[in-house]
Amino acid sequence: MYKILTLNNISVKGLSRLPREQYEISSDTTRPDGILLRSFKMHDMEIPDSVAAIGRAGAGVNNIPVDQMTKRGVPVFNAPGANANAVKELVLAGLLIASRNIYPAMRFAGTLEGSDAEISAAVESGKKQFVGSELPSKKLGIIGLGAIGIRVANAASALGMKVIGYDPLISVENAWKLSRKVQQALSLDHLFSQCDAVSVHVPLLDATRGLVSKERIAMMPDGGTIVNLARGGICDDEAVLAALDSGKLNAYVIDFPTAALLKHPKVVSFPHLGASTEEAEENCAIMVADQLREYLEDGTVRNSVNFPEAVMPRDGKGSRITIANANVPNMVGQISSILAGAGLNIADLLNKSRGDVAYTVIDLDGGVEDTVLEKLGAIEGVLTVRHLPGKP
Numbered sequence: 001m002y003k004i005l006t007l008n009n010i011s012v013k014g015l016s017r018l019p020r021e022q023y024e025i026s027s028d029t030t031r032p033d034g035i036l037l038r039s040f041k042m043h044d045m046e047i048p049d050s051v052a053a054i055g056r057a058g059a060g061v062n063n064i065p066v067d068q069m070t071k072r073g074v075p076v077f078n079a080p081g082a083n084a085n086a087v088k089e090l091v092l093a094g095l096l097i098a099s100r101n102i103y104p105a106m107r108f109a110g111t112l113e114g115s116d117a118e119i120s121a122a123v124e125s126g127k128k129q130f131v132g133s134e135l136p137s138k139k140l141g142i143i144g145l146g147a148i149g150i151r152v153a154n155a156a157s158a159l160g161m162k163v164i165g166y167d168p169l170i171s172v173e174n175a176w177k178l179s180r181k182v183q184q185a186l187s188l189d190h191l192f193s194q195c196d197a198v199s200v201h202v203p204l205l206d207a208t209r210g211l212v213s214k215e216r217i218a219m220m221p222d223g224g225t226i227v228n229l230a231r232g233g234i235c236d237d238e239a240v241l242a243a244l245d246s247g248k249l250n251a252y253v254i255d256f257p258t259a260a261l262l263k264h265p266k267v268v269s270f271p272h273l274g275a276s277t278e279e280a281e282e283n284c285a286i287m288v289a290d291q292l293r294e295y296l297e298d299g300t301v302r303n304s305v306n307f308p309e310a311v312m313p314r315d316g317k318g319s320r321i322t323i324a325n326a327n328v329p330n331m332v333g334q335i336s337s338i339l340a341g342a343g344l345n346i347a348d349l350l351n352k353s354r355g356d357v358a359y360t361v362i363d364l365d366g367g368v369e370d371t372v373l374e375k376l377g378a379i380e381g382v383l384t385v386r387h388l389p390g391k392p
């Protein structure tokens with residue numbers, strides 16, 4: 001029986017991918033084999049050494065101590081693209097809310113009193129305060145052309161906006177998906193200097209912290225909009241607030257409000273709502289539960305943020321061993337020698353590496369003694385050895 005600890009509510013459709021006869025799922029369990037979570041902050045948590053894998057039902061993994069898990073040989077999985085449409089829709093909503101002054105206009109309408117005729121008169125005289133602008137008259141800059149950025153770029157372009165994108169690390173697959181109407185920015189400064197609105201879609205990393213800075217905001221045309229549904233910290237909030245006060249910026253759309261931001265009339269705050277649709281919650285939970293199950297049962301690695309992709313078909317009968325180790329020379333040689341010394345025949349072998357980690361999947365013709373597993377675990381640099389018995 002595998003034990004799974006949940007640190008947030010995970011969609012039932014996802015949890016149902018883990019059959020109850022094999023998986024015990026609880027928000028309060030000791031010695032779990034796997035953890036499923038969304039935005040729970042794991043950095044201050046003591047992660048039990050029983051944990052073999054962590055599944056993030058979403059995209060961002062800045063709430064998980066990924067480096068620490070890599071050193072322990074624990075893969076962290078996420079659900080790339082599974083909530084991207086939901087975020088794209090909220091970005092478009094944010095742009096429209098900002099450009100049409102929808103919040104102040106709704107607040108104004110909500111204050112009106114009197115007869116229908118009086119309300120109608122107040123509506124007609126009051127609406128001039130909320131005159132907005134249309135999206136096609138604006139140029140949108142998108143920073144980060146991953147699953148979300150690409151969708152926002154293509155959708156904004158289809159709505160008639162001029163769109164320019166910046167992502168020096170864009171994948172070939174994503175580049176193919178990008179509308180040909182989207183221009184390429186040569187640098188962040190190039191992007192900021194010509195965009196009326198900028199939307200960020202990058203992970204929170206050292207390299208992206210404070211990326212929307214005072215200096216870059218100053219390059220924008222007056223009256224601009226910043227949209228940040230990516231993470232707090234990517235924009236320098238103090239600089240944004242000063243720019244809102246001076247009129248340099250007209251609106252800030254944020255999914256990560258702070259006390260200072262909530263008080264400001266030009267800030268459009270959402271409560272980390274980007275991925276909160278039934279569809280996105282189900283997509284993420286299903287994807288990550290499937291990946292966790294495949295790893296626990298077969299050692300397969302798909303969509304990990306710290307392990308190499310490792311998919312080796314399995315006939316199910318013989319034993320499978322998986323080994324995570326430091327990515328240093330002669331590991332496969334040492335592993336094979338121990339198996340050969342124990343008279344074990346390797347039926348199939350896959351060895352992949354990513355950064356500091358290497359991962360090996362070995363199918364054996366028969367079973368394997370615990371003493372052999374102990375010898376494998378004692379090789380210097382080996383982080384984890386897992387034995388996955390054959391399935392009938």
Ligand SMILES: NC(=O)C1=CN([C@@H]2O[C@H](COP(=O)(O)OP(=O)(O)OC[C@H]3O[C@@H](n4cnc5c(N)ncnc54)[C@H](O)[C@@H]3O)[C@@H](O)[C@H]2O)C=CC1
Nearest residue numbers: 059060144145146147148167169201202203229230274275
């Ligand atoms: N508000 C919400 O509920 C949600 C927020 N997010 C946030 O959005 C972020 C992006 O999500 P996805 O598009 O799904 O991720 P993704 O991994 O598909 O795309 C991220 C893109 O950013 C690019 N990038 C990385 N560093 C960069 C830099 N310094 N400059 C320019 N581009 C850079 C990468 O090359 C990649 O193409 C997540 O990391 C997460 O923080 C994601 C989903 C929901």
Ligand SMILES: O=C(O)CCC(=O)C(=O)O
Nearest residue numbers: 038039058059060275276
């Ligand atoms: O699970 C959520 O609601 C948050 C989603 C998110 O921020 C992400 O996927 O990065």
